[in-house]
Amino acid sequence: MTLQTIADQVGVSRMTVSNAFSKPDQLSATLRERILSAAQELGYVGPDPAARALARGSTGAVGVIFTHSVRFAFTDLVATGFLGAIAEELAPTGLSLTLLTSSDDGDIVPARDVAMDGALVYSCDWKSQAVDFLHRRKLPLVYVDQDVDDDIPSVNIDDRGGAAAAARHVLELGHRRIGLLLSGTHGPYGLLATPEAAEGHSSRQRLLGWLDELGPAGAELISARQDSATPEHARWGARLLLDRPDRPTAVLCFSDAIAYGVLQAAAELGIDVPGQLTVVGFDDNPLASQVRPTLTTVRQDLAAKGRAAAAALTAAIEHARTGAPAPVEHIVLPTELVIRESSGPAAAPPRPGSAR
Amino acid sequence: MTLQTIADQVGVSRMTVSNAFSKPDQLSATLRERILSAAQELGYVGPDPAARALARGSTGAVGVIFTHSVRFAFTDLVATGFLGAIAEELAPTGLSLTLLTSSDDGDIVPARDVAMDGALVYSCDWKSQAVDFLHRRKLPLVYVDQDVDDDIPSVNIDDRGGAAAAARHVLELGHRRIGLLLSGTHGPYGLLATPEAAEGHSSRQRLLGWLDELGPAGAELISARQDSATPEHARWGARLLLDRPDRPTAVLCFSDAIAYGVLQAAAELGIDVPGQLTVVGFDDNPLASQVRPTLTTVRQDLAAKGRAAAAALTAAIEHARTGAPAPVEHIVLPTELVIRESSGPAAAPPRPGSAR
């Protein structure tokens, strides 16, 4: 059941049948009608996508790859916000979105073996083998929340500036002993987090942003990393900072998910927020305005990020298709401090041992 | 830069190079090594996915299609739970997940034009043209939350039984005037919802389940449909039921998302839950145990549903590949009533006009 089958049936050349489906203006309307109805009758649905992809050199799908487990794409509120915007933005172009797992093991590696027209590299370990495959395939790529590479279009947010604004905010509130809570799923958790040890571009940039302000101010810093994957982990990590006599009076968090863990840990320990503890998140995810107390955070516009990324990717694909030299843009979207209930003026520090 | 390039360079046949990449046991280790290093040197990444898809007849990706906007895949908590489980379950098989939009307009229709090995039909308008394309392509399919078709494997939950349990629960609590709140995004909203008018399999089954119990019990029913897409819509719909003198003392909701809207509307109207109003949801989504009051609901196991769907799909693909006759399974997963804070015994009905 191929084009040829229809062609023989109608008595035209294969090419004409192809045109009937793919380039309606290349043949007379009446013949086209005849061909389509013959196809209908024979149960021919349309040109085989795989064959078409080979001949045309394009597939109609783009990939998105991240180093985390695929599940992350559906559980993390920032990821869902972003990917949802991407998907919506891509829909009218007819492109479908394929979720690539970055499993380097196994004999099948999606980044190498799945046909696609281009890909988004999102929140990825940039030296991961999967990303390397994408490069070597010379696929049109767009980096999102990723260290910028001069040759590759990118969409980022002003992580560093936003983090600095958050730090400035707590300093202005009078806080001087400040906890920093990064995310991290690899390696040992615990105190001490340096820009070098930060996992991923955003972690690093946000930490740098905090330090930009806190360093010169001479604040006392207590940093740690924690996993935001599950609420249990998040709470556990927060304990590292709160369960100590010299606990910070303010905690800056890598994300709202982590900040949420801090809020819960604080509640369990009977620490009042913002009375005794100021908590600042990052992202302004949908939860941030729903939890009690509502979360002071740094907003990023996920919809705008999605739109920008989709636009950059379709542009890159278009340029690759036509062979035009691609102008490489590096977009940085603004962030904005949103002050809500979880931050307040520094109170007298609790006497050692009085916590809990 | 094709297999032939490498073949010429090394001085072997094209087929041997193909085997070096795809069937390592078909040639000597030393020659394979030689081929791979030559490929590396020439910058050849691996067999072209599109060409391989054509020759092999399989692509390494499966689709998932739903009638809603693609965004729905990332915003609805039930959808994200399910899709996350799917993606995770698919990862070890090496299959990637492609999100198909069901846009029938435009010249490119993913359901017809994207290459894939099989597809999940999830929560879809079953007479949608997109689903019809999938059928006609004779792709291995699995129906999820969909009316069963004898010829197509399906995974469903016991919607009707769960709904009946919820209805029984409110009856046992003494409620006799009961509101039914379905979901619906098409057509006019408003009172009156019949099984025929219900949109989609789940809606219909859940409504039937309620009626199974409420009908014989002679309860007074007030039904309506509302959109759960945004919290505003949800609240607005709930008003239809609550903003009336003879308002129900209990409301059964199609989903937790809708129930959440009812809770909010109740709070706005100063109606105490569960004191003056019992609210029962469906799905037991993550929110259900987080909101105050916590939501009495009917639990479905999304992870199990994802696992079952992924397994059914890979099985169907495998059968199609080998040409073996596919045993068509229809899986129905159990549901379970979870009683929390939002349901309580029926109180004396408010005197007409006293509401608000």
Add this chain to the structure above:
DNA sequence: GAGGCCTTCTTTACCGGTCAAGAGCCGCGT
């Protein structure tokens, strides 16, 4: 020492389309 089998590589024949250039026909302007 001949036949059989395994390993390793090659040959031949597709997979199902699209691109680009060519050929027949028609109407039109002159």
Add this chain to the structure above:
DNA sequence: ACGCGGCTCTTGACCGGTAAAGAAGGCCTC
């Protein structure tokens, strides 16, 4: 009456692989 451009349709080449059967050599067996 003729040349020319524009519509239609056809021709031939190519996209980059894989399946399956065949051929060459080596080892083992009896």
